[in-house]
Amino acid sequence: MKEGSEPARPFYRLLGVSVVEAANGRSTVRLASRADLENSRGDVHGGAIASLLDAALATACRSVLDGGGVATSMISITYLDPGRGDLLGHGRVVRRGRTLMAATAEIHDGSGRLVAQAQGTMRVIMPGASDRP
Helix, strand or coil, rough: CCCCCCCCCCHHHHHCEEEEEEEEEEEEEECCCCHEECCCCCCCCCHHHHHEEEEHHHHHHCCCCCCCEEEEEEEEEEEEECCCCCEEEEEEEEEECEEEEEEEEEEEEECCEEEEEEEEEEEEEECCCCCCC
């Protein structure tokens, strides 16, 4: 899946997250820098970075599903450096299960510096399926 081919998700539009590529359990997502996403030091706010990591994880997981979706069950984030300028996230499915997937993601800035990384567990949600009584 190439940029623009995935349906626009409202939260992604709000933040300015775009899906660059998603296929075979891998994803690349982008967050364009904007003043309203910065913290008091002028760096990209940690919450925006967390959202980009979550988007990278979810997009990688959705890339191996046939019409299904995912919901974040758990995410663990390590911030390594301030995020400055445009950020690029890369996600990868580590293990695919029927109801849960494990994935990892990294965020790099424009100079290639590693800004943050995450591990996540995503719940698989298939159309028409319900596990509720």
